[in-house]
Amino acid sequence: xxxxxxxxxxxxxxxxxxxxxxxxxxxxxxxxxxxxxxxxxxxxxxxxxxxxxxxxxxxxxxxxxxxxxxxxxxxxxxxxxxxxxxxxxxxxxxxxxxxxxxxxxxxxxxxxxxxxxxxxxxxxxxxxxxx
Numbered sequence: 062x063x064x065x066x067x068x069x070x071x072x073x074x075x076x077x078x079x080x081x082x083x084x085x086x087x088x089x090x091x092x093x094x095x096x097x098x099x100x101x102x103x104x105x106x107x108x109x110x111x112x113x114x115x116x117x118x119x120x121x122x123x124x125x126x127x128x129x130x131x132x133x134x135x136x137x138x139x140x141x142x143x144x145x146x147x148x149x150x151x152x153x154x155x156x157x158x159x160x161x162x163x164x165x166x167x168x169x170x171x172x173x174x175x176x177x178x179x180x181x182x183x184x185x186x187x188x189x190x191x192x
Contacts, residue, residue, distance in 0.1 A: 095124055095185070095186050096124065096126075097126065097185070098126055098128045101126055101127040101128035101182070102124060102125065102126050102127070102185075103125050103127070103182070104122055104123065104124055104125070105122070105123050105125060105138060105145070105147075106120065106121070106122055106123075107119060107120060107121040107122075107123060107147060108120075111161040111162075111168075112136075112147055112148075112149075112161055112162060114161070114162040115136065115149065115162045116187065117136070117147060117184075117187055117189075118189050120189070120190070121187050121188060121189040122187075122188040122189070123136075123138070123147060123184045123186070123187055123188075124184070124185050124186040124187075124188070125138050125181065125182040125183065125184055125185065126182055126183055126185050127181060127182035128182075129182065129183040129185070130183075131150045131180055131183050132152075133150070133151060133152045134149055134150070134151065135149070135150050135183050135184075136148070136149055136150075136183070136184040137149070137150050137159070137180050137181070137182065137183055137184065138180075138181040138182050138184065139159055139178055139179065139180050139181060140178065140179040140181060141159070141170060141175075141178050145181065146159075147184065148160060148161060148170070149161070149162055150172075150180070151169075155173075156171070156173055157171075157172040157173060158170055158171045158172055158173075159172065159178070
């Protein structure tokens with residue numbers, strides 16, 4: 062499904078107001094902007110607060126690409142004990158583990174010791190509502 066919305070050429074400043082309607086460039090299809098590989102992409106809603114330190118909040122929507130190989134410090138969706146979780150993958154000297162954020166090494170889940178854990182995909186975008 063193609064859904065287009067106006068895309069403004071002018072960048073928005075944090076200062077004084079600008080007549081942005083004078084700078085409409087074109088319409089943009091968010092699917093083509095946010096999704097690179099449609100057959101391998103899905104959207105999932107976050108439940109919980111363990112990833113707030115990396116900007117992922119309860120209720121956020123995550124765009125996930127199953128075709129990407131996770132790199133060090135990628136945010137991923139993993140199947141841990143038959144439950145889908147969002148975590149950061151860390152790769153260090155042959156030891157891979159999942160954690161709740163980039164610097165949080167207290168709550169790790171070892172991928173080496175738990176080969177049944179499956180990485181479902183790499184989070185490419187986070188969508189959350191401004192409060």
